[in-house]
Amino acid sequence: MALTGRAGLLAAIGILVVMFAPLPGPALAGVCLLLAAAIIVDLVFAGAVRPLRFHRSGETLMRLGQRATVELVVENPGPRRVRGVLRDAWQPSAGASPRIAPLDVPAGERRKVVVTLDPTRRGDRTSVAVTVRSVGPLGLAARQGSHQAPWSVRVLPPFLSRKHLPSRLARLRELDGQHPALVRGQGTEFDSLREYVVGDDVRSIDWRATARRHDVVVRTWRPERDRRVLIVLDTGRTSAGRVGDAPIPLAGAEGRGGGLPAQSSLGSSLGSSLGPLLGPDSRPAPGWPRLDWSMDAALLLAALAAKAGDQVDFLAYDRAVRAWVSGESRTELLSSLVNAMAPIEAELIEADSQGMVAAILSRAKRRCLVVLLTDLNSAALDEGLMPVLPQLSARHLVLVAGVSDPRVAAMAGRRDSTEEVYDAAAAEHAQLGRRRITARLRRHGVEVVDAAPDDIAPALADAYLALKAAGRL
Amino acid sequence: MSVDTRSPGSPPVAGASRPTSPTPRSTWRAGRLIVLLGLVVVLAAVASVLLGSGRGPARPLDPDDTSLMGSRALAELLRERGVTVDRVDSTQAAVDKAATGDRLLLITDQAYVDVGRLAELPGDRLIVGDVIGLPALAPGVSTLPQAARPRSREPGCPLPAARVAGSAHMGGVAFRGPPGSTGCYPAGDGHTLVSYANGRGVTTVVGDGGFMTNQRLAEDGNAALALNLLSTGKPVTWVVPPENPPPGELAGEQGQSMYDLMPGNVRWVIYMAIIAVALTAFWRGRRLGPVVVEKLPVVVRAAETVEGRGRLYRARHARERAAAALRAGTIDRLTARLGLGHGAGPQEVVAALAARTVEDPHQLGAALYGPPPADDARLVELAGYLDLIERQLSEL
Known part of the structure; x- marks a missing residue:
């Protein structure tokens, strides 16, 4: 069970009642009994949390730096409406939001809660538990319970260097002799013979083959394959x-471990323009x-x-x-x-x-x-x-x-x-x-x-x- | 060797949901042992209090107290010898007793009494310890400023009570008696037992009541001394502090306590406030679900070892090593730039360098291969100069 702020507020009002009551002892007993009765009524009439069922769907693979969504369907088979809040407890570095979502599932129906993940590091991020707090009709007390609805998202390395891939593939094609500019392949493995085109390197002319034909023929080479x-x-x-x-x-890159100063983000932003600041006080973010x-x-x-x-x-x-x-x-x-x-x-x-x-x-x-x-x-x-x-x-x-x-x-x-x-x-x-x-x-x-x-x-x-x-x- | 054989294709995923919170039954099952143990402990505590001797805290030098600090043993001994011992806990009672006849008044430093009224009573007196109002109770006796350590002391005096008893556990306060008094058990300049007679009777002052306690009575000549002092044939009025402070003796016109002045509701308001705070604490303290733990990678910058080495250099003023490192780095880069091999000697490097820069060969040689700098300023100078050489060479 759990209480709400209203219960505390009612008890605080009870202080005033007891203060000005002509018979403070019975007044205190009355206030406490009333409060207890209201809390018990609230607990009895709150929607049950234990029979709830959860179904998940969504992404299981994502790249670091991207966002992913995981859907959580809450099914309420019980006879009462479940109204309150839901927390899908992901590991902190999964960057799950919202941390606490409002929930209102009428009896026998199901509702969907969408959790957005913005992970801060690589690896497998899992959801440890789903906790629901179901508030009673008076809003004084709530039933609370946790369920295991396991889900795991694997956060892959971002492969930021893929921006360099096209230029290196172009170099590879040059090596391969397949480049449109007809540069001679620079490999060492003999590939084929073809007719000479203006622009070909004259050193690659195969004179023996040329002698057998009427055309000038050049050798092409290609780099070794299947290494x-x-x-x-x-x-x-x-x-x-x-x-x-x-x-x-x-995760942990800022404000963690070794007492980094709070202006570490400032230091790194300055560092990109002025060069990293060096000194005992300005320690840039790792x-x-x-x-x-x-x-x-x-x-x-x-x-x-x-x-x-x-x-x-x-x-x-x-x-x-x-x-x-x-x-x-x-x-x-x-x-x-x-x-x-x-x-x-x-x-x-x-x-x-x-x-x-x-x-x-x-x-x-x-x-x-x-x-x-x-x-x-x-x-x-x-x-x-x-x-x-x-x-x-x-x-x-x-x-x-x-x-x-x-x-x-x-x-x-x-x-x-x-x-x-x-x-x-x-x-x-x-x-x-x-x-x-x-x-x-x-x-x-x-x-x-x-x-x-x-x-x-x-x-x-x-x-x-x-x-x-x-x-x- | 442990091999991580997890197939790289599929990360672990999902299953059906199931509740993990404990049911009331499982909570009871898990906690019943603790509850039972708690009950047993509480019952044992209650029983021990109810069945116990009901002894309160120790009351030192009380003739009814059987603890180590009390004096029940002495009182019993006196009664065996036919001495009446009357325990009184108020000034009024002592005055009433005194009206019945000639008595010995025993006042200890544990009793806070109305000195003025007791001082007027006739009869013998035995005053134990540094009693407040001593000048009134024993006129002419003065206390010495330095305290005497309670220990076994020899009487060293002609007083029969002390001489017969022999050594006793005495100490506490040392006194100086009026002219004509007998001082026993000397300590420093004074005596820890002073006895003298005046118009009302014999007044005896003792520095410490240790020899009268149940703990020490059997040691030394303690019992003998106590009995000699108290068995004068007169009934003893033994003044002790009252069990509870008497009511109605508070300051103010009506003598009311703070609680009497508060309105009657305040107590109940405090109870209600405690309940309200408890409810609020429960509201704020109840966590929505478990704490999620995660193994985070360590955050350590790779440059930390280098920074640590720099700080060590600085702390030990390792100019020699610092200069050697700076020079080695510069020479390493220069030889590559000058087209010299790794085995190039100092002369070759300096000569090649002098040919390409405007610097003096001697200065170059001293900077690259000279003795280590004498102080930090020279080291900074050297570093700047090495930088200058490299910059000149790179500008070519």
Whole structure:
């Protein structure tokens, strides 16, 4: 049961009655009895909550940054009207609204309540309970009860880098020799012979074939197809660090954890125009975790590689396999990937590089391009990946992609005061470590992509295209 | 190894709804044990109060109190020896008793009495502790400012009562008696027992009543001393504080308490207000459904480690390390820009740099490879200079 404000108000009026009554004791008893009787009558005549039935329908998949609606149909089989409020209790980061909806279901009828979800982060968002408070005819007391009407919505990664896809597909077509400008395909696999058209590169004329015919014939080449790309996502602790500005604010990005100042949103809006403010007091809102930027880059790479005719597999690993997608058809690949990525969060444990390499080697039997999305943290890589890297690079072509932190770059550039110079020295130290580990990786024959959060997806796509053009896959 | 084998195709979805709130029956079933236990506890408490000895709080130095602080044992001993002990709890009763004959008046520091009336009574007196109005009750006796710690003390005096009893638990207040008085159990400059005779009778002042309590009576010569002091052959009038403060003795013309002045309704209004507040609290406190918990990802900026390192540099004034980091970063970028290999030595770098900028080679060498800066200002200067070199080179 629950009471309403009216019950409290009546009791407050009762105070006045008792104050001016000639017989205060009996007056108090009378007021209390009246109030109790009214509350009991209200409870008895309120519509029953327990027999209510709930039916749900609506979306189960959505992209982060979009809105989705879930419909909740309330069926009242009882003999009395259920009038009051309803709360559909979603997890906070589902961004459900309205939080509390008015409800009025006559006996034997059903009514629909529409809940709009505006989630603030990836993952599965569920509704924990539906609670109904059914107010009695006097409006003094209410019956209250909860029901389980489970529904879950999977919030997929937003794939913001798909805006880069058309330009990279155009580059891919150039490689393919299918470009309208008749640029010679730059691949290494012989495709076909065709007649010379003005504008073709004379170096690609096949003189032997030309000699057999009356026309000048050119060879066309195409990049290799049906190669394998294995995208490995490091979900260890280094992926939890937040970098850049969140394009879509994630849950907990503001005013949470570590006592961020209230003007953090102001700081980030200023930061976009003036460069991030640095100082002990102005701490800008943290951006996205490295993991999310890496996912964005992985999705662009997967889309591009699928178009290029390569087989894409996906592995997420920290100390155990978090997700594994393999053997998907080209049309299904992206939806499978976003589905697998949606519930993954960075674990606050050191990634087990040895186990990761073992997992890769056991899954990738044939030579493939292993794209490892991790942080280029010299300390973590020195202890983890570097000792086991030769095993991997002996059998596969390895590409390590790391998201750099623009804040560190900004710190390195500011040298006006003593504090800033010390910070700049720390930033230089970090950047130097990063450059050294990059150089060491390259000496091992590993390709390295190190780019800012906004550039990592196109940079990784370009690195893939360069490898494809060079025929190294 | 735990493998998340959830198929990526389908997120978990939906089923039929079912009520989760407890029914009255299930609530009773879940809570009956607690209710029964609560009932048992309440019954046990009520029974223990009803069947208990009914002893109130301890009343120190009360001849009817059997607690450690009381003096029932002493009173019983006195009665065994044929001494009448009359317990009185008001000044009027003491005055009435005094009218019956020659008596010994025992006043302790626990009793707040009308000193003026008692002081006029004739007969012997035993005054225990720092009684208010001591100058009137025992004229000529003055208390010393420093207190004496209650402990076992030797009598050290010719007073027969004390000499026979020997050492006793004395202390509390130290007194200085009038000329002609006997002081026993010395403490500091004074004595904790002073006895003297005047026109009305023998007046004895004791600094502390500890030796008369049930707790200490059996120790030392405490019982002997107490009995010697009180067994003078006269009945004892033992003044104790009254059980309840007497009514009708309040200030004001009618002597009314605050409750008498309030209108009769106020009490009931307060009860009603409590009920109203309780109802309002229940209205506001009842939550609409459960609290929903969610595991949120950690929020930590990746740059925090770098900022922490910077703060450590600053806190320890690690100019050497800071300068080395700044120089290493600059040299790393310069060698790439100047087209030198990674193994380029200082001379090569400085020479190549001097050829492309207008800076002095010595200054360049000192900035890139010199000793660490002596203070923070020099460090800032160095950082600015390194910046300048890089900017000059990039403007080429």
